[in-house]
Amino acid sequence: MNIIKKHPVNKLGYNFVEEKYIPEGKDEYYLRNSQNTGNTVYRKLTSQEIEVLVHNRNTSDNWDLIFVSSFFNAELVKNCKFYGLVRIGNLQPLYLEFHNLRMPVGLYNSTIISCDFGDNICIDNVNYLSHYIIGNEVMIANVNEIAATEKAKFGNGIITEGEEEDTRVWMELCNENGGRKVLPFDGMLPGDAYLWSKYRTDEILLDKFKEFTLQKFDSRRGYYGKIGDRTVIKNCRILKDVLIGTDAYLKGANKLKNLTINSDAERTSQIGEGCEMVNGIVGYGCRIFYGVKAVRFVMASHSQLKYGARLLNSYLGNNSTISCCEVLNSLIFPAHEQHHNNSFLCASLLMGQSNMAAGATIGSNHNSRSPDGEIIAGRGFWPGLCVSLKHNSKFASFIILAKGDFPAELNIPIPFSLVSNDVARDTLVIMPGYWFMYNMYALERNAWKYADRDRRTDKIQQLEYDYLAPDTINELFDALKLLNTLEPNEEGIAETSGFENTSRATEIIKVPQAVTLFAELIRYYGTMQLLHHFVNNKFSSFDALKKTLSAKIQRSQWLNIGGQLMQQGEVEALKRNIKSGKIKSWEEVHAYYINQGENYLKDKLYHAYTSLLEILSITPRQFTADFFIDLLQKAVETKSWMCKEIYESRAKDYSNPFRKMVYDTREEMNKVVGSLEDNSFIQQQTGKLDEFKKQVKSVIKKLKS
Known part of the structure; x- marks a missing residue:
């Protein structure tokens, strides 16, 4: 049975916050007043203004609780019902226009409960507008409900005073059983999501991450929803507990609930027809159109969901696009492309610059007794048409999978490889170096494209788009070590095992060519970094160059932290500093990312130099001008x-x-x-x-x- 409570009508618009949650000496509006940062000086209505408002078929439970600015025009408020404390800014005889939507300034045909309005707003046919602070020149037309509750969290993984822990919203990344769950929060970067989901055995670190998240937000009840200046909302159904930035555009959305929608004048966000989004964060400059469903999610800045895409329990990195398909329980680093209705991604960690073809099914937990499998793929992951993969599988960087149903779990540690399932011969075939031998155009163009399409204006994490970088170079070294243990036949084919969870052998083809190619790529990478260093610093001699090179000869190990490459030692230092209390907030974690980004070119140079010495088997003393x-x-x-x-x-x-x-x-x-x-x-x-x-x-x- 639906429990419908009865209250006196004169209480409508009041008691937004239960009295026990209001601090002594405060009223129910104290948080609302702190949120309304405008400089408007309000006054009570004059008797003449009340007369005009009544004549224009407006009603109020108490006209003394409607406050207006000095430039208020009562003629521009018609057929509205007011309840509770309402404050209205300047209203001038103008109309506003946006994308052929033309609306007269004023409030018309709406029910308004305890709201604040900025200057020259256009409100028409809003059936229920409750507990919102609305900025200047906002346009809202034909909306069923815009309301905030006293326990609004705006998509952040917090709970308010008096709530039970089991009401907290978690985001279950990388694994369907929740074993890598994290708390979503406004401002969450890909690196944050990765660190939190990855290091699950470090309880102190996990507790610190939760503490950082909780201290970002206030647990007090009574915050109002906000709609920023110049935001336009039309023909939508339900907006509940949604915090909206400036210059956003919402049209035809079905349901938006418990969200933060970041938007500003330079990075406008848009949500279009038929979309339903619940429990999430929308980053700056995002685009969400045409029947999208998103639940328990974070969309980083300048990412897109389109054409019926479904994003559930997932983090979508910056500059990514998902259309049509379904993505569940996944952590996706920046620059991901997934455009086709029949592709499916589940319980996966994709580490950036990935592209999924039509029909690809990445992650089937049906080969396990429990939905707890995972797939991990390095940068540049590219499963081809109708590829089907099983959990658990793991892939090095820049792996392309040929069309096929791969029957068992895979572990492919050789980067830049083409992986094929030869059904006729019942053989797994791996071609190392495929991209350089047969598809150099796509490899080089993608590196350029991802950098060119990076729309971020706030680049806290420095993303690496080059296919030859510390992570892939280290993988090339590991691949060389492996390939040199093989004994290829005259055709360059070697049989081996350990790449697939079956008893059948794996063929690695073009082994000699790959060994030669990988060594050449490492040498090229090292030389190019030294050349850039020489040119950028305008050295006039080899000695000047040599003096700036590190005396270290040990090649450093690197990790991909949300698309930003960091030395493993620096990541361990970050974790230690968090646990010791030296780093005390997400803002300080982000400052660490920035510092690492500033040091990246230097660290990359040293890595390139030591890689060069290692691949050439020389000492720093042997690195001479003639050698260079x-x-x-x-x-x-x-x-x-x-x-x-x-x-x-x-x-x-x-x-x-x-x-x-x-x-x-x-x-x-x-x-x-x-x-x-x-x-x-x-x-x-x-x-x-x-x-x-x-x-x-x-x-x-x-x-x-």
Whole structure:
């Protein structure tokens, strides 16, 4: 039976906060007054204004509790019901226009309970507007309900005074059984979510993370909802306990409940038709359109959900897009792409720059007796069409999976590999270095694309988009160690085990080519970092360069913390500082990220130098000017080869007869897909190669002098 309580009508709009939760000497409006930061001086209505309001079919339980500014125009308030304390700013005879929505300034045809309004707002046909503070020039039309409750948390993982612990909202990342759950909070970065979900055996650290979250927010009851300046809300149904920034645009949403929607003039957020979002945080500059469902989530800044996408118990990193498909219990680092209705992602950690094709099913817990499996994938994870994976599986960086149903758990530690399930021969096939051999265009273009599309204005975490970086270089070293233990046949194929949870053998193909390639890539990475260091610091001699290089010869280990690469030792120091109390808040954790970002180029340089010494088996003493000149010349050869592969991997699309057969002429093909010669990215890369050759020539001249 529905329990419907009866109260005197003259109590409507009052007693928002239970008396026992109001501090001594305060009233129920004390938090509301602290939230309303405007400078408006309010006054009571004049008798003439009350007469106009009554004439315009407005009602109030107590006209003495309606306060207005000095430039209030009573003629612009019509057919409204007021309950409780209401404060209204300036109303002028104007109309506001946004995207062809034109509304006269004023309050019309609405029920308003205990709200504050800024200047020149447009409110029309809001059936129930309760306990909100609304900014200047806000436009709201045709909304069923906008209300805040006394226990509003606005999507943050807190509880208010007197609430039971089991009402707290957790976000169950990476694992369906909740074993890696974290508390969502406004301002949560990918690195925060990763650290909290990863180090589950460190109880002190986990307690500190919870403490940091709770101290960010006030547990007192009675906070009002807020709608920031210039926000537009039209044709929506229910907004409950939603905190909305400035310049947001909400149109046609079905239900928005317990949310923070961050938005400002430079980073506007939008939510569109048919969307339903509950218990979450929407970052700055987000776009959510067309039937999206999101529950227990965080969307980092400039991420998108579109076309019926479902995001549940998941963190979506910055600059990511999910369309149509379903994502459950996952932690996704920045720059993720997932565009197709029939792809599915479950209980996974994707560490950035990932792309899921149509039909991909990443994570099936049906091979376990409990839904507690996980998938971990390094940067650049790319499961192809109709790929099906089983928990648990783990992948190194830049793994591409060919179309197929992979029958068992996988552990692929070799980066830049193509992984295939050869059904006819019942064999798992791994091709190390595939990207460089056959798809250099996509590899290089993606690195450029992700950096170019990074829309963040507040870059607390420095994201690494280059495919050759400390994390992937260390993986290349590990892969070389593994590949050098194999005994390939004359065709370069070696059989091994341990890559798949089956008794069948795994084939690794092109082993000699991969060994040569990986060593060349490490050498190229080291040389390029030294070259950048030489040029950026305008050194005039090799000795000047050598003096700035670290005496360390031990290659450092690195971790991907939410898309930001950090030395393992620095991550351990961060954890120690948190547990010891040296770092006392999420803001100080974020300051640590910033500090690490400022040191990244230096740390990366030292890593590159030690990697170079290791791959060449030389000491710092043996690293001479002549040696460096030789490395620079080899780097030009590698860069030239890469540029050639970029062109040729794209040129295959123009020479493939099955691609060409849908066009009657080459001219028709060029009109439809663009000519190869006019490809702007290839032209850009060719230009960069020419600049690089000139730069190397200039540096070599200085080294010789």
